[in-house]
Amino acid sequence: MVAGDLERCQWVTQVAQPGRAVRFEYPGEDCEAWIVVRPLTYRESLERESVGTVEEYELDDHARVLGVRRQYDLWAMRQYELERCLVDFALPGVCEDGRVQVQEAGTLEAHERELLLADLSPEMGEWIEECLARVNLRDRAGSRALDDAKKK
Numbered sequence: 833m834v835a836g837d838l839e840r841c842q843w844v845t846q847v848a849q850p851g852r853a854v855r856f857e858y859p860g861e862d863c864e865a866w867i868v869v870r871p872l873t874y875r876e877s878l879e880r881e882s883v884g885t886v887e888e889y890e891l892d893d894h895a896r897v898l899g900v901r902r903q904y905d906l907w908a909m910r911q912y913e914l915e916r917c918l919v920d921f922a923l924p925g926v927c928e929d930g931r932v933q934v935q936e937a938g939t940l941e942a943h944e945r946e947l948l949l950a951d952l953s954p955e956m957g958e959w960i961e962e963c964l965a966r967v968n969l970r971d972r973a974g975s976r977a978l979d980d981a982k983k984k
């Protein structure tokens with residue numbers, strides 16, 4: 833192993849280290865929202881895929897595979913990540929009287945938290961998804977760095 837390879841491996845293990853949380857600020861000017869996200873462990877990342885993926889195999893009379901059909905439940909996969917990765921947050925929510933108010937994770941019961949996350953605007957949901965992808969090395973740069981480290 834070359835010195836550069838060791839540095840790259842250390843970077844990958846530091847970035848993907850379980851329990852290492854990262855805070856993200858929402859870039860929108862009309863809302864002061866933030867989230868704290870921790871990466872999935874390797875086991876959790878595998879469980880996430882199994883929770884949201886169903887494979888059906890078409891076999892012939894000799895048990896040879898003729899075809900495979902995969903179905904993905906993206907919401908189940910996202911819920912899994914939110915339950916495990918979203919450590920803390922302050923996100924906009926709609927109160928009973930219709931006002932929009934920032935809701936903090938610590939002030940919500942479990943069912944209120946689920947409702948808030950399920951009813952996010954598409955823009956806020958996409959932002960959270962991007963943050964989860966960055967922390968879990970699923971964005972392009974993170975995936976490339978992880979792939980490079982695996983090759984060495």
